[in-house]
Amino acid sequence: MTVRRRFTVMLAAVGLAAGLLSTATPATAGTAAVPTDTCGGSVYVSPDREVRTLGSNIPVAKIQLRRDSNYYYxxxxxxxxxxxxxxxxxxxxxxxxxxxxxxxxxxxxxxxTPHVSAGMRFCRSPKILAPSSRVTFYAEGFEYKGSTEVVAWGDTIEGR
Structure with a gap:
């Protein structure tokens, strides 16, 4: 068990004892590893960043900014x-x-791909061609409860 996971488990236990986990989404309960390379055939433009629940700060997903060899982002x-x-x-x-x-x-x-809905784990934005070095990108991940209530958020650094 990594130090980060131990720390996360410890924070979850403290929150549970205090009755604070009621704001966390059910998706936070899983500790399964992220499927390998669900973004497929590309390189990372920026390091993976975590999407975390608002308030309780529990990681629920990872957000990535990717590029292929043809400069599609x-x-x-x-x-x-x-x-x-x-x-x-x-x-x-x-x-x-x-x-x-x-x-x-x-x-x-x-x-x-379609947005992530109940029972799913993954989606990706359209691939955008940008061979010019004048163009940069930034990625954000959002989880919603109902139609508009944001319950988790994460972002990458701006990259090329």
Whole structure:
């Protein structure tokens, strides 16, 4: 057991004893390993970052910013356990030109996989071609309860 996992287990035990875990989503209960390379055939643009529940700060997923050899970029989110009924999630990719916001893309929109719904663990945004070094990207992962209540969030560093 890693130090991080021990610390997370200790925090969860303290929260349970204090009755504070009622705000955590059921997806936080799993400790299964993330499926290997669910983003497929690409390289990391930035290190994996965790998507954590708001308030209790428990990791529920990882968010990645990826690129393939043809300079297509995308974001993907992978949950540690299946998303429960009543929750859904998405990975968002934001594009910048010369440091200024231009547009954003998310799971479930043209070319990406559907957003993460109950029973699922993964989605990816559309792949966006960007051979120019003037273009950079940033990825965020969100988990929602109901239609709009954000219950977990995480992001990557901006990268190329």
């Amino acid at each position: 995308w974001s993907c989110i992978t949950f540690y356990s299946a998303v429960p009924t009543g929750y859904w999630a998405t990975a968002r990719l934001t594009r910048y030109l010369d440091g200024s916001f231009t547009d954003e893309f998310a799971c479930g929109r043209g070319g990406g």
